[in-house]
Amino acid sequence: MKTLLLLLLLCHVSSPVLHSLKHFITASTGIANIPEFVATVEVDELLVGSCDSHNRLEAIQDIAKKFSTEYPERFDRYRQQCFNVMPIYISCTYDLMSLFNQTGGVHVLQEVDGVEWDDETGEVKGFAQFGYDGEDFMKWNRKNFTWIAQRPEADIVRPIWDATELLREFYVGVLTQIYPEQLKKSVEYGRSFLLRTDLPSVSLLQKTPSSPVSCLATGFYPHRASLFWSKDGEELHEEVDHGEILTNHDGTFQMSVDLNLSSVTPEDWTRYNCVFQLSGVNEDIVTKLDKAVIRTNWVTPTNMTVPVAVGVVVLALTFISAAGFIVYNKRKAISPPPSINPPPSISPPPSPDNSVDLSDWQNPKI
Template identity: 70%
Template sequence: MKFFITSSTGIPNIPEFVGTVEVDELLLGYCDSNTKMDVKHDIAKSFFIKYPERLEWYKQRCFHVFPNFFKSFTNDLMDLFNQSGGVHVLQRLNGCEWDDETGEVKGFVKFGYDGEDLLEFNPNTFTWIPLRPEAVTAKQIWDADKVMREYYKTAVTQNYPEQLKKYVDYGRSVLLRTELPSVSLLQKTPSSPVSCLATGFYPHRASLVWRKDGEELHEEVDHGEILPNHDGTFQMSVDLNLSSVTPEDWTRYDCVFQLSGVNEEIITKVEKDRIRTNWGKSEMTVLVTAALVVPALILIGAAGFIVYK
């Protein structure tokens, strides 16, 4: 579960405060200081029907508490860094990870300021870790704040884990499902890398690698990020440069997809007729067009001859 908050000053036409909550990369809710609140997913809707006081808690913090709290934080940091004005952005990423097999819970809180990491909360010592030299002074101030320390200590050890477990309980059919992807081999031009694309999988904990003769490859390989699809599933791709490999040896390579919690691998072997290409389509279009145009010209010629006669 991740809460992501952005507080800004000096930027026109956008809310000064924006907050979101995600569970397993699914956006459950959004709010901003323009009094806009949007419950995004059925998991959150059923959760708030059961716990309407929790929805009211979110509203109070989104529209009143957090905007003032983060604005005050920003002013303190501006004073600390001797900044008089201009555009400034304070961000916080917080939440927890829960392994439901081992029971292990890891809470986290991290602040960023003006595009750089600032401070991170240590969930073991309940003190702040400076992430850049200028943050050492801020660490000393925040460590001395007993109220803030107790707030985040309770959050990472109790509040976040309890809330995540409730979300999982209400969204069990969605969050605990597994969906295997469709895997395709793509190539833009004959000299381009071969891209292995896996799309439509869930959850996002997955791996996609290239292998040669059963051994995982690391050279000539370019891994892409895991990206969300519009339907709540995910996609990822990994490219392999085969420009120095003869076509006869292509079959020694395969793309392997592995989804967390699923024992079976999806193995896609590199074969010429399995690669979808843009340039192949263009050539096919020319052939089809020629196949249609030639008979048409013959028919037109024949019709012209008959009319002439």
């Protein structure tokens, strides 16, 4: 079962201080057109590889693709290991269905595990957690190498898992030795890609004159960054709305923070700045709140009022003088106990890309 863990070798992402490796596994039943089993690997929140029960093993990021090219025999071995572990998770799902007296329908078993490594202090923290049908189920206690039941039904399973020595040895081994070693090797292998620093482009966006001003930073790497609005040099905590860090298609990241201008007078605009900070970079990127640099496609209709009004009047008079009446045609558009040998590692498939598209700002639906 050293298996899935080895999937991580085709990946890793890093930054000056904290590195993370996460496996996700999902086994499901009763969902049409979706693989029964999906496993993914993330490093520093970046999706780098996946495999599923449709016999697909995909290297997603450049570092993983490079690894698959340089070490095809290892890549093929990961494929076999991933496929070998699939039946374990699927079987465990049916075991839980039996335990809960579920005879059919949609059911999902999920696991996430991995490690976090601080390359300055050397501290390594391993974690593993199972979920079933959208609720927490079981969690690994790294202090005493036992399982913690996270719902009443899991109390039946916990003693069995705790009493299974092979299971305990497996998680102790992967979370304290195998994962950390693979993570460190991956950092060395992909140093030029994983330890790089990319600064973002920062834009101020606004849909309408009454909308909040959004400060968008996109294209930065690594993901350890902060973005905030400041007033007179002090970070604002009120009248702001922070967005999540999202992944771009090229493996970089983006994030945004909105500023509500309802209580900001025009005279005070010069007191506000959007500040971006990236881990490992000493200088901040500061963008002043300035109407001249705000990007929007909002067009004030005032200048069009007179020409449009005149055109309508002339057109109406033309029809009246020619025919004496206007006809309007209005058309309406009609419009049993769980498996003693539960799966070894990983959980939920990556969520769909919900990245912010700049076109949404440049072409708002008003």
